[in-house]
Amino acid sequence: MSIAQTLKHYTCHDLTGRLKDLLRDVGLDRAPLPVAKLAPLDQFHSGGLSATIELANELRLVAEDRVLDIGSGLGGPSRYIAATYGCAVEGIDLSPSFVEAANFLSERTALSQRVRYTCADALSVPFDPGSFDVIWTQHVAMNIADRAAFYSEAFRLLRPGGRFAMFDVVESSNEPLHYPVPWARESRSSFPITAEATRELLGNRGFQITSWSDRTEASLAWFAEREKSRAYDSNVQALGLRFVMGPDFPHMVKTLVKNLREGRAAIVQAIAQKP
Template sequence: MDGFATPPEIQAQYHRDALTGRLLAALTTAGLDVSRLGAADLAPLDQFHTGGRPATLALMRTAGLAAGTRILDAGGGLGGAARTLAVEAGCRVTVLDLASSYCEAGAELTTRCGLGELVTFVCGSALSSPFAGAAFDVVWTQHSTMNVAEKPALLREMWRVLRPGGRLVMHEVMAGPEPGPLAYPVPWASNPAMSALVPPERWRDLGQSLGFRERSWEDHTAPSRAAVGALAARLTGSLPALGLHLLLEDFPLRTANYLRALETDRVSVIQAVWERPAE
């Protein structure tokens, strides 16, 4: 896409100096013992997607994951979903993320949760991952594709790393039925050059053309409006000790703009499971 933000520009948007120290200080202020953290304690700051930890748990149930499932969390951020899947379902999760500060902080939080055996971090792009073909049973993505303009290349790469019979499990923000510009910044983009939303129909056409078989497809826009409305309300006064504002500048304004986009149908939120058919 011409004029789209470069990977370094996307990285810079998500970068925060000394993020690990900031998060540990905030957790301490909130009264937590940072030498022994529980994965669920981190939910206010490590689930960087609409609906937070309940949305991750709902997606996990939809996906029906078994213990030992090898998962790639593409664009997995701080690893909130990864630790949840490890604790709640016994999965082994590799988090791949472009933002080195998220990978570093995520690895430290994982160690402090005692989950280093099940959750590991790799810093890099989901468009050109370093993994062998068919290395994973599941590719998981929550709100990680909005900065990726090359959707066909992204889906081809996800297909490549999935074993035949494996599943792509998605919870993504897509374009909505009403055309028109968004107000910026939003939680995934500081400006239009960073946002690459495409309509749900385009996603489905792309998936079908690659050979993915659709197992489920649910429109979660209505509950997302309610969840983002509640979050926006919590961000109007003084900010809580723990929250996604620790990860990104201008988070209250980004959330208010996202809420407006949801309310005016400029964006939609979809949860889906696709399968790479067995050969």
């Protein structure tokens, strides 16, 4: 049930066709399209492009790293990694509309030789054990009910010494979350757990945590700054995630911010290594 609900939440009719029209309307219909220009649209997580840059810097990526982006969405983080570091990146996502759009945007940014997207379930990824040097996830785990199976699959896919990078929302109090939020319109399709439970599950799966930081305040500052930028940049408004997620998306974001401010939720960034 949860997979069907999640897929429905992230399904957008004729997304690729609408993206073509949108890029033409905002004057971005010439190739190659700079990766940074798409950030308001394809960096689908708190902190946007700045959070992606920070996590990538923490990983110290090199061109030889093979990266798997789980829950790749429209592909913003994976295209940033490929363009900046020269890595080969595979992206998987449940949503066929997101996968099609991500591949289209990779063609438009001249990155289709380095980045590829396919439909797949994060609990059953169609790659051999030890296929990747890095597994990357940003705001993905909250949609996954069986977190233990998710971390076990990530462990299987990594080579020895490989790293699992995460940037996720966690529960931080006994008070329930307010809904809707960007990843779920109701609680039955939302599965955040506490930071403590996350660390325990990663350890139980065999991971060794090498870095861990709370990014809640930084994310709140980013949300505030983003609201200011929307007031004067028409392209930011046009390219925003409301275009993908629907007219109620700004309300979802405000609800997430409310949860963060009230201490019901927090945002953590972490890297865990496979021995």
